[in-house]
Amino acid sequence: MSSNSNHDAYWKANLKLMGVLLAIWFFVSYVCGILLVEQLNQIQFAGFKLGFWMAQQGSLYVFLVLIWVYVRGMNKLDKKFDVEE
Template sequence: MTTNNAKAYWRENIKYVLILLAIWFLVSYGAGILLKEELNAIKIGGFKLGFWFAQQGSMYVFVILIFVYVKLMNNLDKKYGYDE
């Protein structure tokens, strides 16, 4: 494999990581901590939304983020010929 191939692969990987980590930050530190008060004004069932993100929602999103990354990277590995 050429160095250029490796570089392009790495750039795409970094792009995915940054996007997913931005979401990771938004749901936990954003919705669950910094914006908690504002979101608590909204109620879904018995949950105040900020509280729900802090004790439930952010964890569900974490799981989804990892599986999305797994999928994206498996495709990326194939695209650049790194899968085995």
């Protein structure tokens, strides 16, 4: 059952990558955009209050980056564990 242990390792690596990305996902939207929005609004950059910008612009950009990193990361894992379709 060597393929099974390989699959388990692949799955673990996947979960780890996913966990990190979802933690960032939670942080930029729920923490920066909602829970700490008032504190972050004390910081001003260009014409924006930071908390408001995170909620209406910043978190959206981060979401895009997260999916991009996931796509790249998983393509690498697929190759590394030889599980490409």
